[in-house]
Amino acid sequence: MARATKEQSEITGRRILEVASALFADRGYAAVGLTEVATLAEVTRGAIYHHYASKQGLFQAxxxxxxxxxxxxxxxxxxxxxxxxxxxxxxxxxxxxxxxxxxxxxxxxxxxxxxxxxxxxxxxxxxxxxxxxxxxxxxxxxxxxxxxxxxxxxxxxxxxxxxxxxxxxxxxxxxxxxxxxxxxxxxxxxxxxxxxxxxxxxxxxxxxxxxxxxxxxxxxxxxxxx
Amino acid sequence: MARATKEQSEITGRRILEVASALFADRGYAAVGLTEVATLAEVTRGAIYHHYASKQGLFQAxxxxxxxxxxxxxxxxxxxxxxxxxxxxxxxxxxxxxxxxxxxxxxxxxxxxxxxxxxxxxxxxxxxxxxxxxxxxxxxxxxxxxxxxxxxxxxxxxxxxxxxxxxxxxxxxxxxxxxxxxxxxxxxxxxxxxxxxxxxxxxxxxxxxxxxxxxxxxxxxxxxxx
DNA sequence: TAATTTACATACACGCTGTATGTAAAACGA
DNA sequence: TCGTTTTACATACAGCGTGTATGTAAATTA
CATH class of the missing domain: 1.10.357.10 (Tetracycline Repressor, domain 2)
Structure with missing residues (x-):
């Protein structure tokens, strides 16, 4: 698979954060799984764990x-x-x-x-x-x-x-x-x-x-x- | 196993609630599992789910x-x-x-x-x-x-x-x-x-x-x- | 005393987090 | 420019925790 450049990576990170922000704001931290965040952000959970240390880390961001x-x-x-x-x-x-x-x-x-x-x-x-x-x-x-x-x-x-x-x-x-x-x-x-x-x-x-x-x-x- | 009477059952329910109260107060809702509550209350998770509908129900009590x-x-x-x-x-x-x-x-x-x-x-x-x-x-x-x-x-x-x-x-x-x-x-x-x-x-x-x-x-x- | 309900214990299915591993391309140094 | 290293993910797996289905023996009831 084609690997992304640094700028694209940053964009991916922001997209994950924005998707997570919307989901967390809508249904709360506990009710949102990272798989849903990943699919809506059009990545896999691996990408999330690459950009953020944990679910808590993502939430903190x-x-x-x-x-x-x-x-x-x-x-x-x-x-x-x-x-x-x-x-x-x-x-x-x-x-x-x-x-x-x-x-x-x-x-x-x-x-x-x-x-x-x-x-x-x-x-x-x-x-x-x-x-x-x-x-x-x-x-x-x-x-x-x-x-x-x-x-x-x-x-x-x-x-x-x-x-x-x-x-x-x-x-x-x-x-x-x-x-x-x-x-x-x-x-x-x-x-x-x-x-x-x-x-x-x-x-x-x-x-x-x-x-x-x-x-x-x-x-x-x-x-x-x- | 000997089944408990109604009064004993109520006592069991209160014991579960007290143990859960102490654990939740100490480490928070998310960090406490029901298995720990059960063991400290000297029952099994089945007993908890018999007295309370869910973990949320227990917490609400x-x-x-x-x-x-x-x-x-x-x-x-x-x-x-x-x-x-x-x-x-x-x-x-x-x-x-x-x-x-x-x-x-x-x-x-x-x-x-x-x-x-x-x-x-x-x-x-x-x-x-x-x-x-x-x-x-x-x-x-x-x-x-x-x-x-x-x-x-x-x-x-x-x-x-x-x-x-x-x-x-x-x-x-x-x-x-x-x-x-x-x-x-x-x-x-x-x-x-x-x-x-x-x-x-x-x-x-x-x-x-x-x-x-x-x-x-x-x-x-x-x-x-x- | 027979039927039914109760008060649990046991076992299992499922989802979710986190981690280990794989991989191909980008970044980098010579 | 070429080989090495690092990056940016994807994939696969292990472990835990909730919830549920089932079993069972005694208490309750008719």
Whole structure:
């Protein structure tokens, strides 16, 4: 059989990864066998084991790619904001939006913590979106805008809150939890961490978040109409 | 071989469940085979499949038991509080404390969402600890103490926040995230959801929980007596 | 007490992961 | 350019784990 060149090999590797990503996202890690991945990628299982060390290794590459996609969107959203505080809020909204996406949801929020061991998963998360959150909280804390007991614990709380919320947004029965509702309630909670409310920022951040109804940034004074 | 009576059969079922619970909690669902469960329970795999429909069915029974344990502790803590707001905070602390326990952590926080399908898992969670959270938020909202956009989204945010925080508390490198830090930061966030500080309701923690600006030390002292 | 159900044990079929081996062409050095 | 080495897979095989079918003796029931 004709052997492929280096570039073709790389293409094969990506094709395997994309096929696996789609299958894992659709039916979960355990329910997908490598034979199915191989056939859909038009290779044999031998090719998979040539490009990736194991099924876990393939999955880890899949999660890394998904993490990167989410992190890119978060960074893009945060960077387009004038100040750090709005950047944090925009980043949270971007994370929610990206995590809800079909290609990322099951992989990142459900399977990854169970398949990958804790240290591996934490390292990947820290290298991607988690790092942004910690950095944002750190600078805000250093600037005196944020007042928290522990940045690490706050980051964990926020990260977990958004993860779980993303799942509820995605698999909502009929009109269940919506993204706007979550962003609204999350903004209220974040507002509590501000050392002092800044009035004039409120108006600008409302349209910035685009949450449709009402957003709460400076304090918790705004009430949401249905 | 001598066949067992009904009572002995029930005992056998519980022994299988306890052995499986310990193994799943220690090494995770995927890494534990039913042969090991059988040998440690001093039965054969046939006995397991007689008492439980499948490996998933056994795991579901394990998760239900763990959920029950956690829910019991949460209810006990919440009921021993004078008012509903403190009950919420105490319940959150109790949940964190129970979720960190070795017997519950991996089962409830890592494996269950991946092994059980979403509807099954949500139904079990709603029947146990999740229900308490929603009920607490509902009554607080009805009494005007709580001001949120959506109770469901808030419950999801809080639940996810505590889940992730519990993992960070449990697997913390050296002096990592501690329970007190998490409870403190969580209390700050929850403080933002109070519609307005009620003077006569909470004696000591009037100004601290009402606005997110000021420190939360007073509010934490109420809950964190440990 | 005879019939039936129960509470397991035993044996087997099947799928999936991982590994060892084979192979032909690409990459590489002289 | 030519021989050697490495690469990029395909093929074949071993082992484990779930699930299921079957057997069996005692407990339960009529």
């Amino acid at each position: 899949v999660t890394a790619a998904a993490q990167q996609r989410v992190a890119d969107e978060v960074e893009r959203a945060a960077d387009s904001c004038p100040d750090d505080w709005q950047g944090l809020l925009a980043g949270c909204r971007a994370f929610l939006s990206a995590a809800v996406a079909d290609r990322n949801r099951r992989i990142l929020l459900i399977d990854a913590p169970a398949v990958l061991d804790w240290t591996t998963w934490r390292a990947q998360d820290g290298a991607a979106s988690g790092r942004h959150l910690v950095e944002a909280l750190t600078t805000l804390s250093a600037d005196g805008v944020l007042r928290v007991r522990s940045i690490e614990s706050t980051a964990a709380l926020l990260s977990g809150a958004m993860n779980e919320a993303a799942l509820h947004i995605a698999t909502a029965p009929d009109p269940g939890v919506t993204l706007d509702e979550v962003v609204d309630d999350l903004s209220r909670m974040l507002g509590a961490l501000r050392s002092s409310p800044v009035e004039d920022e409120v108006s600008g951040s409302v349209q910035d978040l685009g949450s449709g109804a009402v957003s709460v940034v400076g304090g918790q004074e705004v009430v949401a109409d249905q | 394990v998760t239900a038991a763990a959920q029950q344990r956690v829910a019991d502790e949460v209810e006990r803590a919440a009921d021993s509080c004078p008012d509903d707001w403190q009950g919420l905070l105490a319940g959150c602390r109790a949940f964190l404390s129970a979720a960190v326990a070795d017997r519950n952590r991996r089962i409830l926080l890592i494996d269950a969402p991946a092994v059980l399908d979403w509807t099954t898992w949500r139904a079990q969670d709603g029947a146990a600890s999740g229900r308490h959270l929603v009920e607490a938020l509902t009554t607080l909202s009805a009494d005007g103490v709580l001001r949120v956009r959506s109770i469901e989204s808030t419950a999801a945010l809080l639940s996810g926040a505590m889940n992730e925080a519990a993992l960070h508390i449990a697997t913390a490198p050296d002096p990592g995230v501690t329970l007190d830090e998490v409870v403190d930061d969580l209390s700050r966030m929850l403080g933002a959801l109070r519609s307005s500080p009620v003077e006569d309701e909470v004696s000591g923690s009037v100004q601290d929980l009402g606005s997110g600006a000021v420190s939360v030390v007073g509010g934490q002292e109420v809950v964190a007596d440990q």
